[in-house]
Amino acid sequence: MKKYIYLALSSAVLLWLAWPPIPYTSLILCFAFVPLMVALQRLENDDSIVKKPIFLIAGLTFLVWNTASIYWVFNSLNAVMPTIAACLLSLIPFGLGALLMTLSFWIYRKITNKTKPFIADISLIGLWMSYEYLHQSWDLKFPWMTLGNGFATTPQLIQCYEFTGVYGGSLWILVSNILIFRIWSLWNNGKWKVESGKLNVESRKWKVKGLSIALFAWIFIPTVCSVVIYNTYEEEINPSNVVVVQPNIDPYGKNYTYTAEQQLEVLLKLSKEKAQVNTEFFIWPETALVGFTEETNFLSSQNFKTTSHFLDSFRNATVITGAETYAVYQNKKTPSARLDKQNNIYWDSFNTAVAIENSPKLQFYHKSKLVPGVEKMPFPAFLNILTPLFEKFGGSTGGYGGQEEPSNLYTASGIGVVPAICYESIWGDWVAKSVNQGAQFIAIITNDGWWGNTSGKDQHLDYARLRAVENRRWVARSANTGISAFINQRGDVVQQTEWWQPAVLKQDINLNSELTFYTKHQDWLVYPFLLIGFMSLVYGLFIQFLNKKKSGG
Template structure:
């Protein structure tokens, strides 16, 4: 059993080593699960007592170590607003939950092995795993940061075919390579059977190299249709913990000043980061924004840029006479209801103002998971969250400039949802504007991972990404996923680029996460088989 845990630790180490932002190590993911699969198989072949529980434990150990090593930076954001011992406990929740779901996939695989053959069971394992990943982007505890297909974000030249499959194509490829190598090593190491080496190596090499070769061909031959638009992204570098104690007008003045350093007469978009337009809580009243001082200053700034638009993050609110939405809270002193939003706004030279309310809210911080569990609100509030204070909208909103250009206002955490970002593009977005604030995590790998994941959205949709981050890393990413310009961490800056707008729709944009849907159907079929088998045995 000790050897089994050594193999589990080896898998965790390889998964971490292959994960962003470590450069050019992503191919390790193609073999990283093999030690764990061999450890599990050894327990099955030996007929170990209570092997189902032991397999669960091995998989949980691998998942927990991998997640903790890769997203340790979650602790930084939490420890800034609460005591260290509580921060440690809360940080363990995303690590442990993901590991629990991963281990459950292996536990179900062990059940399949009791009743079905190896190949059938391995297909079931892949379906269970991909269904876990889809669940982890769909439910109220969503945190799809560690979806396997994200792992190639730092070696994007090898996954240009994500324009057809999205990140779930990457998850499937990783698992197929791991399973094939496992089958070869199982035969040699565990069953002590001879291998036909040329054929075995050729099969595995083909599965690895053919997708890479096709991707590299696509990467080096891809040409963007020339349709330029001048865009400026701004990085004000405001300490998020001191933001609300700083003079409001000073922050807007800084954003305008930085914008002017890169602005041209033909600049069409100025992208400012998440919550860039400040207002004392609960935020700017959307219905009264045209009389807001910040709005008037921005309009005055845009007078110098006839086709200019400011696309910015903003804290906003709406007031209702009745309980209009589930997230609205009652204002007792006014006998009215209020919704507060982490929002984006588009301001141009007309009187039109467009708003988008962030849809993918961070569990426990921006929303209470499973709203029916209202008794948990005091607990989350005690842990420093703003639970219950943010409203949301169900579907994305494309911002349209007066010139007709469509921009996708993607707010922070939303940029890791491929299918959601693709919906913007289907609705007419010609480029993707990501507004974010990664300063909560400090100078850790979290900010770099978040930037790398934006490259995946560029490839999936073949759209430029203009990324404005409060304290870094702001960047421009082209349609191949190349970072063509970026800022440094923790310094005020502005960048400009002539990006190419695109109206073409990729296969992935049109179809979404179809691979995950098929895997979920497969998962349901396997679960029915398991339940049916259990009933027959009773």
């Protein structure tokens, strides 16, 4: 049994070594699943073990990998709520993600024993990509561990993402692992059973040669094409001067506490350090303007007046900033609206991005990809019973409203900006929908203080590079207490700040109005595999039902 555990742990270690923010190792993903696949096949063929712990062996790989890669989730949640609540919410990314990955492999092995290897392999791809799509779409959304994200530190290898998005990377990784595993199965001289049946030596050699050629072409051709695109890609010259501010104000007040006026003063002081006459954008981080302000009264707020006065010296500039806002309704207008019984009104609070310029015109964007449990109660119709528990432990339990569709912020001159707030920047389709509406660059505003000095903050930065490649848009990233940066259209980090340091960056970026194939069609690649995944799930469960019936269970 130990040898199977060691193989499972080998896959977990390889997956972790290949994962951001570790640089130059992402190609390990193309064979990282192979030890696990070997372990599962050998385990099923091991006559000395009566009950095959397929689920447990696969689960070990994925639990260890998830824990090693996103251990920072507990650290970040523990920063905003007591330990018990943080432990409960940590189960979402740790346990649930690992469970869904394990189910994909468990069902795959059920199907493998009842059908041809090719069909089983296609089912694995469908099951895995269906899990990834589910984990970016339902109320417990957390697409952090989508396989295609693993290439975030090597944009030279993923220029094809402008056509496929991250699901192209997931498909590349899965097929590579399957081909290597099949070659191993055939090459292993019959020591272990070949799942396609008995093959003579000559036939096995020809199959190995064919699969080896397919593997070489599958890895080599996309790599070469991507490297060529990377080295020949040229941006159209269309400059815009942008200033990104990182105030580095402790969001939890552990070291020092700022009033709303003092925080705004820090933002303005830093902005002036790099500002010039032709500056068109100042990008400030998430919740830079603190103190909840009713949106209809925002023009009369002190935050707006002070910011507007600052812009008197920069007549062509727009401030894109995070803010805390709320809206009041006489009747309930949104699912997230809450009742103020004393005043008999409904209200929503928002994590907002707002565009402020030299005019009384205001534009708001409300963060919509909300963190489950912390910013939004998942499955509220069923889990509202847990609201008192999370409130007792300090959680937000669905405290924020959002908007159904993405939208951009526009300047008076017509420049469109994607206002991605924090967690939203890991959704390729969401950002692409905004770009498709006319955005010419991407502004990511975030507060990364809750990550602590862990790999989480670095992964969050690296994932922004994927959005740059997918849409061929510059990314201007403002992160309070995090890492602020400029990323060009090839996915290169052109400038970045240090962690936990007040800083300001200035960059002439090139605006782009051309739409990539991915921008136009978003996650088109995954849809055929959703059908395959559904059919595989039904078939796998049917096989399990028959097995239980035969055994009298």
